[in-house]
Amino acid sequence: MNRKAFFKLVEIQTKVASSIPFLAGVVFALYRYQRFDPLVIFVFFISLICLDMATTAVNNLMDLKIVQYDLSVGQVKRVIGLLLMITMIAGLVLVYLTDIIVLFIGMIAFAVGVLYSFGPLPISRTPFGEIFSGFFMGTLIFFITVYIQIFDLGFIIMTYADQRLFFNVHIIEFIVICLVSIPMIVGIANIMLANNICDLEEDIANKRHTLPYYIGKKNAIILFQILTYIAYVWIVIGVLFKILPVVSLLVFVTIVPVKRHLEAFKKNQEKDKTFICAVKNFVLISMVYLLTIFLGVVIQRVIH
Numbered sequence: 001m002n003r004k005a006f007f008k009l010v011e012i013q014t015k016v017a018s019s020i021p022f023l024a025g026v027v028f029a030l031y032r033y034q035r036f037d038p039l040v041i042f043v044f045f046i047s048l049i050c051l052d053m054a055t056t057a058v059n060n061l062m063d064l065k066i067v068q069y070d071l072s073v074g075q076v077k078r079v080i081g082l083l084l085m086i087t088m089i090a091g092l093v094l095v096y097l098t099d100i101i102v103l104f105i106g107m108i109a110f111a112v113g114v115l116y117s118f119g120p121l122p123i124s125r126t127p128f129g130e131i132f133s134g135f136f137m138g139t140l141i142f143f144i145t146v147y148i149q150i151f152d153l154g155f156i157i158m159t160y161a162d163q164r165l166f167f168n169v170h171i172i173e174f175i176v177i178c179l180v181s182i183p184m185i186v187g188i189a190n191i192m193l194a195n196n197i198c199d200l201e202e203d204i205a206n207k208r209h210t211l212p213y214y215i216g217k218k219n220a221i222i223l224f225q226i227l228t229y230i231a232y233v234w235i236v237i238g239v240l241f242k243i244l245p246v247v248s249l250l251v252f253v254t255i256v257p258v259k260r261h262l263e264a265f266k267k268n269q270e271k272d273k274t275f276i277c278a279v280k281n282f283v284l285i286s287m288v289y290l291l292t293i294f295l296g297v298v299i300q301r302v303i304h
Contacts, residue, residue: 001075009060009071009079010053016279017191018052020286021138021184025145027294028180031245035149040097044148047090047106048141054083055113059124098151101158105144112136127211129196134189142181176243183231183251183289187282190227193220194278198271221269224278225262231285245296254284 001009022045029035057080061073087110095103112132116123123132147155157168196203196210197220203210212220235251238244261277268274 001071001079005071006079009076010056010083011060012053014056015049015052016283017188018048018137018141020283020290021141021181021188022048022145024181024184024286024290024293025142026149027290027297028142028177029146029149031293031297031300032176033146033150033153037149040094040148041145043090043094043097044145047087047094050083050087050090051110051113054080054087055116057083058114059116059122062122094148098148099158101151101156102144102148105140105147109136109140109144112140124192125208125210127209127214130189130192130211133192134185134187138185138188139178139181142184143177146177179234180238180243182234184282184286186227186230187286190224191278191282193224193227194265194269194275195271197221197224197269198275217269221266224265228258228262228281228285231289235289245293245299247295247299248289248292250292250295251285251288254288258284 026036026041057076061076061080091103091106091110095106112123113136116129116132123129155170155173159166159168193211197212197217199208200210200212200217204213215223232252232255235244235248239246239248258281261281265274265277
């Protein structure tokens with residue numbers, strides 16, 4: 001398989017959805033905990049990106065899109081197998097470098113990644129696709145990226161005694177990390193939602209009953225808009241509670257182009273014309289959000 005065919009199979013352009021939460025986790029760990037470990041970051045990224053590519057390849061195999069790429073089933077299965085093998089090896093190396101908690105979280109991520117596109121009823125074909133894609137890509141990736149850099153701070157402690165397994169979690173920090181990922185959760189969920197809105201008629205014909213099928217296209221478009229504005233509301237709350245740096249309010253400079261993209265999608269929901277609006281909004285909001293947290297790191301260094 002040549003590079004061009006491989007990139008088409010794994011839809012390399014869509015990997016921004018997993019890369020941004022990863023990068024945000026790197027800068028947030030630096031901002032809140034003053035931690036940066038390039039080795040564990042690199043190992044986790046390899047595991048993450050390979051799992052993401054494998055999931056996409058499985059999805060394209062299940063939807064028979066490989067015909068468009070002039071690829072055989074055997075070729076695709078070999079690529080998927082290799083990607084999953086690299087994912088597991090990198091994951092085990094990461095566990096060795098950190099702790100057993102990462103293994104438990106990684107197993108959950110691996111299972112969801114596979115079940116999202118594979119099995120008798122893939123998650124992507126149900127009304128829960130947006131929830132799983134938003135939560136697991138927006139929160140889990142961000143959470144792991146932060147955790148692997150602060151695991152030795154006792155943020156999560158696992159003990160075994162009297163045939164019982166106990167988890168001791170610093171609940172405030174756990175909540176903080178989850179809340180910081182909200183702009184990415186809603187952004188990724190919106191990409192999935194926009195995709196399902198655009199494909200609604202085709203999905204119904206193929207008996208794929210996604211969220212827009214159950215709530216209707218009109219309500220799905222309203223939800224699409226609400227989710228976008230939730231990101232802005234959360235950032236204000238995060239700044240007020242001093243979870244985020246004040247400079248994170250600069251994210252509001254994106255509201256004009258974001259609103260323009262929302263209006264364009266509201267008027268016309270076509271895969272080849274307006275679906276990109278969801279991707280643009282996610283990248284725009286998330287990248288500025290990420291950069292403002294990094295700016296908060298720089299300000300910290302200057303002050304101290």
